Amino acid sequence: MSLPRIAITVGEPAGIGPDIVLAIAQQHWPAELVAITDPSFMRDRAAQLGIPVSIAEYDANRPIKEHSPGTLPVATIPLSAPVQPGKPDPTNAACVVTTLQRAVEGCQSGEFQGMVTAPVQKSVINDGGIPFSGHTEFLAQATNTEQVVMLLASGNLRVALATTHLPLQAVPSAITPTLLESVIQILHSDLQGKFGITSPRISVLGLNPHAGEGGHLGREEIDVIIPVLDALRKEGMYLNGPLPADTAFNAEIRAETDAYLAMYHDQGLPVLKFAGFGEAVNVTLGLPVVRTSVDHGTALTLAGTGDAKPDSLQTAITLTIQLSEESD
Ligand SMILES: NC(=O)c1ccc[n+]([C@@H]2O[C@H](COP(=O)([O-])OP(=O)(O)OC[C@H]3O[C@@H](n4cnc5c(N)ncnc54)[C@H](O)[C@@H]3O)[C@@H](O)[C@H]2O)c1
Ligand SMILES: N[C@H](C(=O)O)[C@H](O)COP(=O)(O)O
Secondary structure: OOOOEEEEEOOOOOOOHHHHHHHHOOOOEOOEEEEEEOHHHHHHHHHHHOOOOEEEEOOOOOOOOOEOOOEEEEEEOOOOOOOEOOEOOHHHHHHHHHHHHHHHHHHHHOOOOEEEEOOOOHHHHHHOOOOOOOHHHHHHHHOOOOOOEEEEEEOOEEEEEOOOOOOHHHHHHHOOHHHHHHHHHHHHHHHHHOOOOOOOEEEEEOOOHHHHHHHEOEOHHHHHHHHHHHHHHHOOOEEEEEEOOOOOOOHHHHHOOOEEEEOOHHHHHHHHHHHHOOOOEEEEEOOOOOEEEEOOOOOHHHOOOOOOOOHHHHHHHHHHHHHHHHOO
16 A cells, blocks of 8 residues: 555635645544645745744655655745735635645646545635635535535444535426436445445435325425435445434434435535434545535634634544545
8 A cells, every 4th residue: 555645625715725734734544644725825924823834835746755744845835915814815816726736637637646625715715716615516516526425424433415505495496317416426435435334324314304194294205305216225335214314313223324315415514413423424426536625614703813723624634534545
């Protein structure tokens, strides 16, 4: 197994992303970590936090070497405006997006074996004039991938989403047989390939209260979800559901579930984040590159204070290293 080189984007510069990247740079890692950011900005933040770190330009031509605690190699993407912690500036939005582009291109070219993203402030990127609904959607587009799946994991609780960053009103019509079939295929295949689960047991939530109550509280279960599950069961998949979402996370069903598929963002993620906020990981399935992220946002009020916890970033880097070895 060769040592991986992992790109880390620091996300919104006025948020906690830079702080947690500086924190993990103090640790030992069985990988080379390369931050994609502005080095002088990172030096300023490190000074503010009192973190002693040597920040130097990364050299892509040097052989990959294990991370040395107290150092941070940086692939430079200069910021356009000075940064005040807690006060995002849309002037820097294009730079933030360029860091993502740099990371994904490096993954596609083989320069990096995976990428980990610290949180961005989606609204600020849009305020900067760049339509952006999330890393997941951005990376699907950047890699020309028709369908990807967002999965968050906290230990053995895994929650995937059929739809991601959509207004609630747009969810029912987005859940088509084609989308659902494709999402379940990707989830099933990546649970096998990436998580080593030979016969994944997937519990699929209904969309409506009580999974539609036999059609009296909505018909999406009858018209879309049940036919798709029936068809995929014929291919040999173990699919439980559609289950009423309110009771699907009880201990009995959890014990029989390797991953849940929620129909929309705030159906599945509150449960996952209640169970493991701050130490869970977000992984994009179906991408041609390895990409993970933290389970939290920019936490603007904590930026520059030293109170941001790096645990979720640690989980994300650990999973990226593991997945990069599997795709070796
Ligand atoms: N991966 C990502 O890019 C990502 C993920 C989630 C949210 N976001 C974005 O972040 C922004 C803010 O979102 P939000 O306020 O809903 O959620 P948030 O996660 O930033 O904050 C929620 C609460 O958790 C605390 N918190 C978050 N991370 C923490 C950490 N590492 N250590 C200690 N406390 C922490 C915050 O202080 C706050 O009280 C939004 O623009 C959202 O879209 C980005
Ligand atoms: N849906 C994620 C969460 O709530 O944690 C978050 O918004 C990040 O999504 P992307 O990885 O697509 O940016």
